Amino acid sequence: MSSINAQSRSYGQHLMLRLCNIERVDSIDDATRVADFLVALVHAVGMRILEGPHAAAEGGDDDHYGYSAVVILYESHAAVHTYPNRRELFLDLFSCRAFEAQQVYDTCTRFFGGFTVSEYTVLDRGVHWTAPAAERLSDWMESR
Secondary structure, three states: OOEOOOOOOOOEEEEEEEEEOOOOHHHHOOHHHHHHHHHHHHHHOOOOEEEEEEEEEEOOOOOOOEEEEEEEEOOEEEEEEEEHHHOEEEEEEEEOOOOEHHHHHHHHHHHHOOOEEEEEEEEEEOOOOOHHHHHOHHHHHHOO
16 A cells, blocks of 8 residues: 655545455444444544444345445544445545555454455545635644
8 A cells, every 4th residue: 555645735635445355254244343443444544533433234135235334534534335245345535634545454454354455546635726725724734
């Protein structure tokens, strides 16, 4: 996993992962465990929970069965959507603070055992904002 560093004109990062071939399927087939994962992830990257976690089950057919959970952070939000029958999940970590992707990877390994990273995307967020927002970036980042 690569390091994620705040850009001087960015308000933070958005990390999106798709994990496949998850070894510990039981860890993604239970609402409590999925919620516990998000709490551990947020703490691992040094962020703070404002609300949640909230977790819910999706019944549906075999391809859509799973669990979704979200935590609202002071720094933005984190969400996970699991598909136990497929041994897969999607993870979003959207933050106005810099964080290390390795911490995310390590937390996933601790909870899920082995897996394959089949999608990995990191975007800078807020780069499209107007100049006045960019001028206030330093003060705003200090408040986070």
